Amino acid sequence: MRVTMTVNGHRMDADDVWEGESLLYVLRERLGLAGSKNACEQGECGSCTVFLDEVTVCACLVAAGQAHGRSVRTVEGLAEAGADGAPGLSDVQEAFVAAGAVQCGFCTPGLLVQTEDLLRRTVAAGAGAPSDAEIREALAGNLCRCTGYEAVIEAVRLAAEWTERGRPAGGPARGEAR
Amino acid sequence: MTTPTPRTPVPVHSPREAPSPVHSPREAPPSPASSTPGGVGSSPRRPDGTLKVTGEFAYSSDMWMDDMLWGATLRSPHPHARIRGIDVTGAVRMPGVHAVLTHEDVPGEKRYGLEYRDQPVLAFGKVRYRGEPVAIVAADHPETARRALDRVRVDYEVLEPVSDPVRAAFDPDCPLVHEAGEDLPPAHPAHHRSGNRVRYQPVRTGAFADGATAAEVRALADVVVTGEYQVGMQDQAFLGPESGLAVPAEDGGVDLHIATQWLHVDQSQIAPCLGLPPEKVRLTLAGVGGAFGAREDMSMQVHACMLALRTGRPVKIVYNREESFHGHVHRHPARLRYEHGATRDGRLVYATAEIVLDGGAYASTTAAVVGVASSLGLGPYEIPHARVDAYGVYTTNPPCGAMRGFGAVQACFCYESQLDRLAAELGLHPVELRIRNAMSEGSRTATGQRVDMPLPMADMLRRAREMPMPPERAAAGPVDVRALPGGVANTSRGEGVRRGVGYGVGLKNLCFSEGFDDYSTARVRLEVVGGEPAVQVHTAAAEVGQGLVTIKGQIARTELGVERVTVLPSDTRVGSAGSSSASRQSYMTGGAVRAACLAVRARVFELVRAAGLVGDDHPDELLGLAGGKVVSGARGVLVSLADLLGASAVEETREFRHRATEMLDPTTGQGASHTQFGMCVHRAVVDVDVDLGLVKVVALDAVQDVGRVLHPQQLAGQIQGGSAQGLGLALMEEIQVSGSVIRNPSFTDYLIPTILDVPPMRIEVLEHPDPHAPYGLRGAGEPPTLSSTPAIVAAVRAATGRPLSRIPVRPEDIVGIERD
Structure with a gap:
């Protein structure tokens, strides 16, 4: 599937996203934004915290599809x-x-x-x-x-x-x- | 072929001073102070700091190349089983899968090991722990690789696990984890290897050296205390997972971008397994997300290289957190028995200790951990008659090896608990009893080694006792539930909260011990760039977060009088730096950088003489480098480096070694096995809810002697970070293993301290220089991890009256519920 988000103020598309991929995976591996970190991928450590529509979330716990059409701000956007x-x-x-x-x-x-x-x-x-x-x-x-x-x-x-x-x-x- | 995400060389010019939280009463005159801004003794900004706060710093799991594949690892579901067969057919046929490899595909040596090569690259014959790698896959998506693992069929004959380390140590009928005829390399003859024992090390002094029995020696004491203790398995819990990227090279070799603690020891293990000469296995340090000992052993290094060489494509492997708990060694859990005897006036007469360390399935550093646990097993006390027996054993439990404190942590909890019991028996303050028996410069350890450097233990204890106390809990008025043990999860109003105070002190060896040829290498280059003198520092040392990258720049600035210093990425193009462990890198790589800088200086002074700026007989001692200029004490500025060097560069490489150490005698345990000792004293203040079994650490204050402060701010970070890890071991951190299976491999169930668990930590730093060490410094990273644990447990005992002989302390231990 294609996922379209506004990331750090820029519209970005990720293609061929598998439905099981997290927002964190798409940011890191498909959009080249590796600043959000993959320490536990269980929502326990907070290393992948990003703003999703200006609310902080663990990007590892958000399915990439859930971020479609929304605004994401990462450490690279600070x-x-x-x-x-x-x-x-x-x-x-x-x-x-x-x-x-x-x-x-x-x-x-x-x-x-x-x-x-x-x-x-x-x-x-x-x-x-x-x-x-x-x-x-x-x-x-x-x-x-x-x-x-x-x-x-x-x-x-x-x-x-x-x-x-x-x-x-x-x-x-x-x-x-x- | 494109190159992977590059790590930018880290410029360290324009240092900016940072706040220093260290209270530093100087006990000794400072060594030659740096006149160059950002030199030794100041707190310049970390050169990698900006990249780390912008998200641009490339950690090993961030590596990426266009055509790369993802590797994944199939792990044994059984702790102990014979492998009857492996069928990879189903996995190989999956679309997107590029390689499925087993032990049959290992090109060279089938085993590797940090000290002793007993660990299979991929299991053959038997699996010896749950999670042992059996097969590896490369695929075009990590999920494809994981699904391919499910299609590998392994036929196991399940065997009884060997889960009890005490049985493994002492029962001759215990099944062997490594059976006879396995073609393992010969063990060190002094290690008394037999059965499941990896190493046995006795220590005997005084009457024990003459063959006296415990009963005979016991008669010399007025008061005797005994204790049996348990230390749980602690995880290093670094945040950056095991990961790396292997890139096949045109010469048939491989380039590996990896997070490790020691590039060259990885290289020396990888190359034989790949059947390649070392020069064809080139390593570059990728960004390291913490280490704490867990990256001393290899994890995915050989696997990624095998897959890259087989597929001809770059291969990235990143462990997830559950896999990480199975993918690296942990701190040895231990069972320990102690006995101490003293005179009525509080003088220690004798002490005995029996220490059993569970090494798990493979040797890793178990033998060296036994060396530390035995030699420092009784701590920093003068004891006329000592007897220690330390054992490290194989079991089918998760493999254990290096973690911050390395064998000294387990013993420190016990001897400090013993001192507290003795103080209670004698009616003495715990600090007073410690002072009466404290070692100092000139004392001898239980191994007969004379402490030939300052060891102001009694003074440190007094200072810890005199540090300001946190405010008392309010007796009345509204209760801030956040301040209670358990925080907002507390269900009381603090009716059952009791306060306690405890002390702890520990002794840690710094740098590698027992005759190891411990060295580091540095290359330093001085040249003119854009009209300004500039220095490049190149080493293979692993920056793991501790801030060595800052220290290297500071030393170069101090020694060469040049502000602009660039620290090159660490790789195997320069000689070994040794491991970023044993608190040794400031000493060793710092020493190597200093030595290389001094060699560059000498070359510069030769140029000054050759240019006729001073006479041929003008001694080096009268010359100096400051502000980018060569100066003479008598004549001021002689020449600027820019004018002197022009287009030429001065480059020198030096190896630095600390003074040699000795093996421990295999029967008496005597020998000067350590090169340097470090010490920290902690005072902990806790509030305990005795009804709920919850603890809140209110204060955790430390006094540490570091010989010489190189970077006050980074030093504080080491002391506070080490103290917090000791807090974790005291109160919450344990890998729970039953039937040799890890029951809590996640950050949901393995608890590490959060910002709510760690209290404010006051630090007092002393500087008594070690005359043998560069700048007089003492390694600082490990000692706080020893002493904070017993201080906290002592405080909990003081609050509850419970004996608490097991760490981590559990709620049921506090409220007194027996476990079945």
Whole structure:
């Protein structure tokens, strides 16, 4: 079957899709967007999290056919979503690198999408920066095996601060030593 | 032929400082500080960070080529069975299937192995664990390949599994997993291999070395504590699945893009199985989604190469998560018995340990794990009379091998539990008892090895005890259910919640031990690019997430005074870097990069002399490289590297070795088997719901000595990540095996800590340089994984009063329900 989606703002067609293929498989193997990761393909790890019509889903649990005619945004589409619209890393992406929240990086794309969603619901909606408890709750479905999550929480705090007050020019701000 | 998705060489110039969460009271003067931005001791940005946050970083499972096929693996459904026959006819006939291969198609050696070649590429004769590869398929779609597997008919004669490691170790009537006449290579004579035993290693000191019995030695002690312990099978649970892409080459060889911990040891195992010379099996490191020991053994490497060579097309294999649980080795589960005796004033008199490690069906690194478990089985304590007996055995359980902590983790849980029991008997604070018996520089381990580097254990324990405590639970007022054990799943209002505090300390060997020729290789090139000096660093070392790629650039900047450094992709075109394991890469590949940089420096200084900028007798010590210029202490800037080098390049390759280590004596276990020791101390604070059997770790704080901090931010990531894996082993992580079958091969049923399970982790880092190591550094990745587990279990014991001699601790252990 043919599956047509809007992916990161561009209309894309995938042909000869077998009905059993997941959205994740089509993104990775048919559309060349390998940024969404295949860590468990059981909906447990969150590494394949994408926006489907701006709602976060595990792409491994969505049949490709279910995404037909809909809009998908993946980690590859986050950079364009920067606050000032300029190309480059988004606040969330930049904060993850700056805070040391990226080690092997396999969980990172899913965490970035989920964090983007959290900040949109909180600080960008005028509700203020999320508390640590809210950060933990929002990211509870994303497994990371490398960091122990401390740097991840630090990255989300930093991204929230930048979203609220703007990212300092000339590179990322120095975070507070905690 | 097109090339697979390339990995961009990683530029590491323009480093930006990152926040440092490390509190670092410097105990010693720093070694020569880097004047070059982004050098040793600072926290420059990871060079692969941008690619990893944009989704462009190419992991092994992301490799793709236009004409590639998908490989899949048929695995044994039985843990122990004889293979009577294999019929692939039905699979071969399927449209879209390009090859179906069995053991008969293995071109060369039929077996491989990391230390001991006992593992079939594809099973022949017998299968020895459930999930053992039996046949492989290449097809044009992964689903076609999976369906073809269903059409392979294997006729099995099912045999009784050998599931009990204690029986495998001690019962002479236990069936053999590897039968006589299997034509296996000879075992190391010092390993006491016999029956199902892969290795037996005794250690004897004091009266035990003179043949004293336990009863005789026991009489020397006022207080005796004994314990029997169990450690469950832990999974490394890296997130990036086993995967790679094999591409057939025109010279009859193969190029393999692979996620591994050690390219050259893979190459040395793959080439003989393919019947090819090593130079025709070329490996390039693809992006690695975590490792933690599980990628030290091979998984799909030979299979992908066989299918690619047979079909003449690139073949990609990607395991799914269930397959991954069967596709790599795990941490050895263990049964352990300990006895400690002390005087009334809390001085250890003697200790004994019997350690049985379940190696599963194939040897993997079991012999080396026994070497660590025996030599470090009693931990960092001064004990006059010691007796350790460590066994690693074959069973038909899943094969076990390397995981972060490597044999030291299992023992650490037990000796720390013993120290707590002893402290309770003596009425001493657990920290006080540990301090009274702490090793320090100059102490001897149970193997008679003198600790010839700083080991400030007593100070570390004091610091851990003095770290600020988390706030007490509010006695009254509204309850935030998210803060309770079990979180929103908790059904109480916290009526049964008790708080406990516990401590743990562990001793880990760093780098390879027991006489292994441990080395790494680095090639460093200095040249002028676009008018600016630039450095290329080339090694075969595996970046697995730990940040070695950053460290290599920092060292080059520090030693060559050049900001612009490019770290080339790791591959087998340069000499071996050894394994990214044993916490060794900063030491070993860091040491090799430094050595190569120093050789480049010396060559540059020769050019300075040849150009007449200084006299022929001007010593190197008065010259330096800084800011892209050659400087002299007396005369300032002599020349810029751009002017000095012009169009020429300076390139040097160096091998770096740590000092030699010794084998353990096969009967007394004596010998300086380790090159370096690492230590971490943890203090855990937990809330336990004693009615529901649920635990919330409130704080998990650590004190670690790392000799010298190379990258404060990455160091914190190692300590916190290692601590979290220890938390998992303490409270939730276990591959449940019954009848030699894994019952929970998924992330639904095998639980790893989430962001809700891991508490804030305060870190205090000490820097007492090891005089034998580059920059004085000490490997840092493993020690936190040892000590966090016993600290957490001790805290749960303190909260509940339960003995808790088994990890992971289960809810029923806390509420006191007996298992049948």
